[in-house]
Amino acid sequence: MNDQPIPKLSQSNNDTTPSPQAHTTPPQQPTPPSQSSIVVDIKNLTKRFGKVAAVNNLSLNLVQGEVFGLLGPNGSGKTTTINMISGLSKPTSGEVTIMGQNIARNPRQVRSVLGFVPQETALYEELSAWQNMDFHADIFSVPRKEKSQRITALLALVQLLDHKDNIVKTFSGGMKRRLAIARALLHDPKLIYLDEPTIGVDVQARNVIWEYIRKLRGQGKTVLITTNYLEEAEALCDRLAIIDHGHLITVETTARLKELYGGSIIEIDTVHPELAIAALKPLNKNIYLEADGSKLKISSKGQDELITAIVNIVSRQGGIRNISMRESNLDEIFLKLTGKALRD
Numbered sequence: 001m002n003d004q005p006i007p008k009l010s011q012s013n014n015d016t017t018p019s020p021q022a023h024t025t026p027p028q029q030p031t032p033p034s035q036s037s038i039v040v041d042i043k044n045l046t047k048r049f050g051k052v053a054a055v056n057n058l059s060l061n062l063v064q065g066e067v068f069g070l071l072g073p074n075g076s077g078k079t080t081t082i083n084m085i086s087g088l089s090k091p092t093s094g095e096v097t098i099m100g101q102n103i104a105r106n107p108r109q110v111r112s113v114l115g116f117v118p119q120e121t122a123l124y125e126e127l128s129a130w131q132n133m134d135f136h137a138d139i140f141s142v143p144r145k146e147k148s149q150r151i152t153a154l155l156a157l158v159q160l161l162d163h164k165d166n167i168v169k170t171f172s173g174g175m176k177r178r179l180a181i182a183r184a185l186l187h188d189p190k191l192i193y194l195d196e197p198t199i200g201v202d203v204q205a206r207n208v209i210w211e212y213i214r215k216l217r218g219q220g221k222t223v224l225i226t227t228n229y230l231e232e233a234e235a236l237c238d239r240l241a242i243i244d245h246g247h248l249i250t251v252e253t254t255a256r257l258k259e260l261y262g263g264s265i266i267e268i269d270t271v272h273p274e275l276a277i278a279a280l281k282p283l284n285k286n287i288y289l290e291a292d293g294s295k296l297k298i299s300s301k302g303q304d305e306l307i308t309a310i311v312n313i314v315s316r317q318g319g320i321r322n323i324s325m326r327e328s329n330l331d332e333i334f335l336k337l338t339g340k341a342l343r344d
Contacts, residue, residue: 037063039191039222040085045094047080047246054080056246057094062191067213067223069237071230073338077246078226082193085224086116099190112140115189119196121180125169129160129179132168133186140187154182158212174205181212192216193224198232210236230330244338254330261336262328266298266310272318279313288336294321299328299336 040062047055055077062068072078083089085096087107096103098110124132133151142150155161158178168176177198184192197213198206213236216223227233233240234254241251252260270276273294280289280298286306288299296314300306307325314320328336 039064039099040224041097042081042085043095043097045081045084045096046092047077047084047089048092053246055084055091055243058243058246058248060241060248060251062222062224064190064222065217065220066238067217067225067236069233069240070224070226070243071233071240071334072243076244076338078243080246081243082195082224082226086114086193087111112187113190115184115187115192117177117180117184117192117194117197119199121176123168123176123179123183126167128165128167129155129171130164132179133183136183136186142187150186154185158182159208172205174201174208177201177205177209178212181209185216189221191222191224195226196228197225198227198229206232230334234330242334242337249337257330257333258328261333264300264307265326265328265332266296266300266307267324267326268296268298268311268314269294269321269323270296270314270318271321275317276314279317280310283309283313299332 038061040060042058042060045055045058046053058077058081070078070081080089084091085098085103087103087110090104099113101109101113103110124135127135130151133155134147137147137151152161155164158181160175160179160182163171163175168179171179177200181194181197194213198209201209210232213223213225217238225233225237237254239251239253240257242249250257250260268276271294273291273296276296277289277291280287283306286300287310290297298310300310311320311323
């Protein structure tokens, strides 16, 4: 792992400083941040395609120096939201302000402070790593006297300086991902958007990319991540927003999500599951029960008396072969909030 800090780059001249039917729980909003710290301010954002609302009255904000995760199943509205934030799609109503600039009225100024790493790395495969960086620098008007220094520093940061003259199509998936991140940082953006930052990379490359993201936060940059890896979201994100069917379900820290929607998970292998399920019915308002053959998975809010009651009830209905208890993980909370149905 390269321990050098992310290079602090001087500013170029063009920088500008400035609930769905399936869910009954209303969105949980943390204490609003101060206006001076808000980097992205999304107000009542709606995008309709015909009669379908892909995003419906979404309000969110991202603050300086945080890693913010945007999570949701396929078709939840994540991509549509990101397209509106980046100026690729116009909202039907509502507005997005980035660093004090309205994206609809000042798209060029907003893009000058936005670094974007798409899910498809979109590198020029027939060019070398250096040529890819050089081309991007010219597009974003990086001053000529600084360009070589910036490219060198960033390629060193992502441990690709020794490969600067190699053709990109010879790179592994992890190398391409690291090059895409270096390219996105080249014009010193204040907001970096990473779409599935570690998709298709090995464990070593994933850990390296995670370290880059943490260093970005340490420099006061704001990072927006979309990911389907819940352990990645938990490891990196200061706050998480979960959206589904275009609606905001909740936005909170991981710890607060677990407090609000988590609880104890009791897994029991029982001799007579049908009898146990019937006997547990009076507790249905306080528990969530799944059955797979003789194995029962029961979620509760973790009150000691409720856990004791569950164990006693199942025990009386023919006995327990095996039992274990743990706390809900983020995957289980996500499924509880968005459902288990497959999405296209």
